[in-house]
Amino acid sequence: GQQVMQIPQYQHVQEGEDFTTYCNSSTTLSNIQWYKQRPGGHPVFLIQLVKSGEVKKQKRLTFQFGEAKKNSSLHITATQTTDVGTYFCAGYSSASKIIFGSGTRLSIRP
Amino acid sequence: DAGVIQSPRHEVTEMGQEVTLRCKPISGHDYLFWYRQTMMRGLELLIYFNNNVPIDDSGMPEDRFSAKMPNASFSTLKIQPSEPRDSAVYFCASSLGTSGGAWFGPGTRLLVL
Numbered sequence: 578g579q580q581v582m583q584i585p586q587y588q589h590v591q592e593g594e595d596f597t598t599y600c601n602s603s604t605t606l607s608n609i610q611w612y613k614q615r616p617g618g619h620p621v622f623l624i625q626l627v628k629s630g631e632v633k634k635q636k637r638l639t640f641q642f643g644e645a646k647k648n649s650s651l652h653i654t655a656t657q658t659t660d661v662g663t664y665f666c667a668g669y670s671s672a673s674k675i676i677f678g679s680g681t682r683l684s685i686r687p
Numbered sequence: 688d689a690g691v692i693q694s695p696r697h698e699v700t701e702m703g704q705e706v707t708l709r710c711k712p713i714s715g716h717d718y719l720f721w722y723r724q725t726m727m728r729g730l731e732l733l734i735y736f737n738n739n740v741p742i743d744d745s746g747m748p749e750d751r752f753s754a755k756m757p758n759a760s761f762s763t764l765k766i767q768p769s770e771p772r773d774s775a776v777y778f779c780a781s782s783l784g785t786s787g788g789a790w791f792g793p794g795t796r797l798l799v800l
Contacts, residue, residue, distance in 0.1 A: 619778055624788075677732070
């Protein structure tokens with residue numbers, strides 16, 4: 578069946594360092610979404626990418642969708658303590674089935 | 688809008704008891720999802736509805752789990768009988784179509800003793 582793999586599982590960085598999480602699907606996706614979940618909270622929608630090769634930015638966050646629409650990445654420039662949380666990608670297949678990645682838990686040393 | 692509303696927020700029950708989780712989606716949203724989150728298995732999609740009709744329930748772990756959506760503003764997830772391995776956070780989420788993001792509720796933290 579369709580799988581969405583996300584790496585790394587954990588990332589511990591010094592405040593101010595950059596952070597990247599990668600998402601890979603076993604099948605072509607119609608679109609991909611990214612979510613952030615703070616400790617003890619619920620996933621919060623960040624963004625959706627639809628087009629092949631699409632790049633979107635939200636302040637210090639840069640999201641990319643691969644040319645083959647099977648992979649995606651989220652890059653955070655100059656992390657801040659407010660970036661702490663788990664970042665999930667979620668891929669929609671052509672059958673409108675959404676599969677969440679396993680998430681990358683980001684922790685930050687002040 | 689108040690967002691997705693879930694109740695109860697916390698539930699502690701004993702093995703063998705029936706558990707009912709409730710969800711009120713955002714008004715106007717036509718998709719409703721039930722997820723389960725555990726440390727071991729991450730975020731799992733259990734079932735989702737489109738216009739109150741169950742579309743995919745392949746994620747429902749076993750016959751002890753059932754979900755209903757009698758109208759556009761209410762859904763339930765029932766576990767009967769409950770088992771300790773059902774302990775998890777259960778999220779309900781809703782969306783407008785599949786081209787926008789899903790809005791998650793605060794979750795129900797279930798502990799089965």
